Amino acid sequence: MVKQKEDLLQQKSPAEFFADNRTIAGFDNPGKCLYTTIRELVENGLDAAESISQLPEIEITVTEISQQQLNRMRGVTNHDRIDEELYQDFETDGVKQKRLAKEAKEMERLEKQAAKRGDTAAALDGKKKELEVKRAQASRADKVFFQDNGMGMAHKDIPDMLGRVLSGTKYGVKQTRGKFGLGAKMALIWSKMSTGLPIEVTSARPGSATRSYFKLDLDIQRNQPNVHEQKLLDNSDGWHGAELSVIIAGNWQYYRAKVLKYLQQIAVITPYAQFEFAFQAEDEKNSIRVTFARRTTTMPQPPKACRCAAWQAPARLCLGLATKHHPSSVDLELIKRLAASTPCTSLTSFLSKEFDCISRDLAGKHCACLHATKRVARVLERSLAAALVASAEKIPLEMRCDPSTSPAELTSKQIVAMHDLLHQLRFHNPDGAHLSPAGEYNLRLGIMKELRPEMVATHQGAVGVHEGHAFIVEAAISVGGRNIKPGLNIHRFSNRIPLLFEGGSDVITRTAIKRINWSQYKINQTSDKVGVFVSLVSTKIPFKGAGKEYIADDVEEIQLAVRTAIQQCCVQLKNKITKQQAARDQRQRKKNLTKYIPNVAAALFTWQTARKTSKQARTKRRRRDEEAEEVVLGVRSGDVTEPTLVARLQQHVEQIDVDMALEYQLQQGVTEAAKLEAHLMPLSARHAYGPESHCDVGVIRRLQEL
Numbered sequence: 001m002v003k004q005k006e007d008l009l010q011q012k013s014p015a016e017f018f019a020d021n022r023t024i025a026g027f028d029n030p031g032k033c034l035y036t037t038i039r040e041l042v043e044n045g046l047d048a049a050e051s052i053s054q055l056p057e058i059e060i061t062v063t064e065i066s067q068q069q070l071n072r073m074r075g076v077t078n079h080d081r082i083d084e085e086l087y088q089d090f091e092t093d094g095v096k097q098k099r100l101a102k103e104a105k106e107m108e109r110l111e112k113q114a115a116k117r118g119d120t121a122a123a124l125d126g127k128k129k130e131l132e133v134k135r136a137q138a139s140r141a142d143k144v145f146f147q148d149n150g151m152g153m154a155h156k157d158i159p160d161m162l163g164r165v166l167s168g169t170k171y172g173v174k175q176t177r178g179k180f181g182l183g184a185k186m187a188l189i190w191s192k193m194s195t196g197l198p199i200e201v202t203s204a205r206p207g208s209a210t211r212s213y214f215k216l217d218l219d220i221q222r223n224q225p226n227v228h229e230q231k232l233l234d235n236s237d238g239w240h241g242a243e244l245s246v247i248i249a250g251n252w253q254y255y256r257a258k259v260l261k262y263l264q265q266i267a268v269i270t271p272y273a274q275f276e277f278a279f280q281a282e283d284e285k286n287s288i289r290v291t292f293a294r295r296t297t298t299m300p301q302p303p304k305a306c307r308c309a310a311w312q313a314p315a316r317l318c319l320g321l322a323t324k325h326h327p328s329s330v331d332l333e334l335i336k337r338l339a340a341s342t343p344c345t346s347l348t349s350f351l352s353k354e355f356d357c358i359s360r361d362l363a364g365k366h367c368a369c370l371h372a373t374k375r376v377a378r379v380l381e382r383s384l385a386a387a388l389v390a391s392a393e394k395i396p397l398e399m400r401c402d403p404s405t406s407p408a409e410l411t412s413k414q415i416v417a418m419h420d421l422l423h424q425l426r427f428h429n430p431d432g433a434h435l436s437p438a439g440e441y442n443l444r445l446g447i448m449k450e451l452r453p454e455m456v457a458t459h460q461g462a463v464g465v466h467e468g469h470a471f472i473v474e475a476a477i478s479v480g481g482r483n484i485k486p487g488l489n490i491h492r493f494s495n496r497i498p499l500l501f502e503g504g505s506d507v508i509t510r511t512a513i514k515r516i517n518w519s520q521y522k523i524n525q526t527s528d529k530v531g532v533f534v535s536l537v538s539t540k541i542p543f544k545g546a547g548k549e550y551i552a553d554d555v556e557e558i559q560l561a562v563r564t565a566i567q568q569c570c571v572q573l574k575n576k577i578t579k580q581q582a583a584r585d586q587r588q589r590k591k592n593l594t595k596y597i598p599n600v601a602a603a604l605f606t607w608q609t610a611r612k613t614s615k616q617a618r619t620k621r622r623r624r625d626e627e628a629e630e631v632v633l634g635v636r637s638g639d640v641t642e643p644t645l646v647a648r649l650q651q652h653v654e655q656i657d658v659d660m661a662l663e664y665q666l667q668q669g670v671t672e673a674a675k676l677e678a679h680l681m682p683l684s685a686r687h688a689y690g691p692e693s694h695c696d697v698g699v700i701r702r703l704q705e706l
């Protein structure tokens with residue numbers, strides 16, 4: 001029987017798979033491809049610089065390339081069109097009419113908008129030009145040039161690092177921006193698919209006497225690098241880092257706003273980095289240059305890594321530094337892989353050296369732990385390997401193992417028994433020392449530098465755990481500032497990467513919109529300009545999709561941590577907002593009182609002089625207090641003039657203002673920061689102080705008498 005064509009078994013290389021399904025890696029259309037290429041290169045550069053504790057310096061230049069230039073680069077001759085109708089961009093009269101009508105409508109809309117906002121004619125002209133450029137730009141090629149000052153790449157590894165899909169140095173339990181070993185390769189795949197041009201790379205590691213130069217592309221069917229040219233260049237000036245140049249089909253005009261927003265947000269979360277960005281248009285007038293300047297030299301603590309015994313093979317390119325796996329996060333395959341590659345010869349050392357939170361004295365620590373149940377404590381009184389044996393009564397004979405068993409000799413059934421036990425026992429949670437959050441200082445600084453808000457509050461949550469992976473949530477809430485719209489402006493970060501797409505399903509967006517009662521904190525979520533910044537760092541971020549665009553909303557621990565972090569910031573802000581409101585009210589009250597002083601003084605003065613002898617005045621006078629009586633007498637005798645009365649009233653308002661401020665401060669309670677210990681010596685032996693002494697600038701409250 002002849003086999004049907006569709007029955008034929010076929011295989012795909014990983015490169016082929018991702019070339020066919022570019023969207024899942026964030027390479028949807030030319031504009032998005034340009035954006036994602038920039039993003040992947042920037043994140044690689046930041047990882048590379050931070051891995052050697054170098055303050056990052058990132059330079060990106062996007063150069064617009066015309067069809068003629070592109071053809072010249074590819075060695076394709078330009079041709080004149082003989083029959084226009086054969087071309088895609090040919091427009092029949094009807095289509096042209098429709099397009100022109102649509103454009104006219106759009107212009108009308110822009111004009112109306114401009115009139116409403118009171119834009120100048122120049123601004124409107126700019127918008128018109130933008131519209132024209134957008135149309136002309138629809139399918140242009142862009143050259144992306146990128147440079148960093150990171151650790152660079154070893155000469156022999158460059159082809160694999162950039163030309164083989166799913167290869168990289170960031171696999172394992174590590175907090176890095178990169179994870180999949182895919183990003184840079186997708187840029188290569190897209191350049192190959194859209195322009196057919198190879199990429200050029202220059203790189204040098206710190207202290208290297210030479211720089212490596214490669215011109216290469218990626219063989220998509222075979223998933224292997226295809227090196228066109230390679231050479232070693234002189235590096236006498238000691239440069240280190242990476243330089244990449246890739247030519248892809250892009251659409252700058254449509255993604256310009258996204259690229260700039262991405263750079264602004266990465267500058268917020270990375271204020272210790274310097275970013276230089278330039279777009280060079282064919283028409284110089286449309287070019288832009290932006291610098292996001294470094295504002296601090298304080299970098300977050302790098303993640304603490306440890307060398308696991310088994311962490312060498314199979315990833316040939318791996319640096320060998322990673323966090324050990326937490327026992328509750330392991331699966332059967334992982335145990336098998338670790339057992340096969342560990343140099344440990346006994347089960348006891350295998351467990352204590354290859355896994356996090358299993359030390360040789362684990363039993364003792366667990367017994368000391370108040371939360372440990374008696375049963376767990378008993379099991380953990382021995383080493384874990386011994387526990388495997390201890391629980392052997394429940395394990396069938398062929399699944400039991402001796403603590404001295406070599407891990408390499410473990411049978412599949414023994415591995416199953418070990419896996420089950422590791423998931424049943426209770427271990428300390430990972431301590432998060434291997435995580436590197438941005439830090440409240442950096443987050444606040446980044447926000448202040450980019451948004452200049454009126455007030456900002458930050459909070460870093462405690463270390464949480466999800467599937468054996470530690471995570472930390474940091475949040476900042478700002479109110480007011482420049483270039484910020486009224487309402488909630490949500491900024492999401494994961495492992496210090498800004499997330500700009502698919503926000504609707506993200507845990508951060510959903511929490512901010514649905515799970516926070518903003519009015520409770522005196523924040524109006526529709527009219528106040530609120531910036532919500534939440535950053536999650538972890539060795540495993542539950543992303544949905546390889547594009548790493550949004551974090552799943554179904555992990556309860558993360559959901560709760562995000563909510564708590566936002567609420568903590570809101571509590572801080574509520575205090576500030578309440579104080580601000582009270583101060584505003586007080587200012588208003590003082591303003592009102594002061595405003596009416598001249599009128600009150602004039603009225604009082606006239607009234608008193610007119611009625612100084614009347615009977616009514618005499619009866620009322622009895623009820624007045626002494627102070628008022630003194631003023632009235634002064635007015636009557638002519639000692640108190642109208643200007644004196646005005647001055648006295650002003651003095652009185654000032655005094656009320658100070659008294660009320662003190663009263664408010666006392667009601668709020670004196671904060672620790674405002675307290676100052678002081679020892680007052682009496683001037684004489686006879687003294688009597690009340691519990692509190694008030695003065696113009698503060699209150700002295702007596703705690704004890706010496």
Ligand SMILES: Nc1ncnc2c1ncn2[C@@H]1O[C@H](COP(=O)(O)OP(=O)(O)OP(=O)(O)O)[C@@H](O)[C@H]1O
Pocket residue numbers: 040044045048148150151152153161162167168169170177178179180181182183184185241242
């Ligand atoms: N600028 C750079 N400097 C030093 N090494 C780099 C640089 N860019 C890439 N690399 C190396 O190449 C590897 C592959 O990079 P790639 O962008 O393909 O994936 P990744 O960053 O590991 O993961 P992801 O796909 O999640 O971004 C990286 O792991 C890194 O070792």
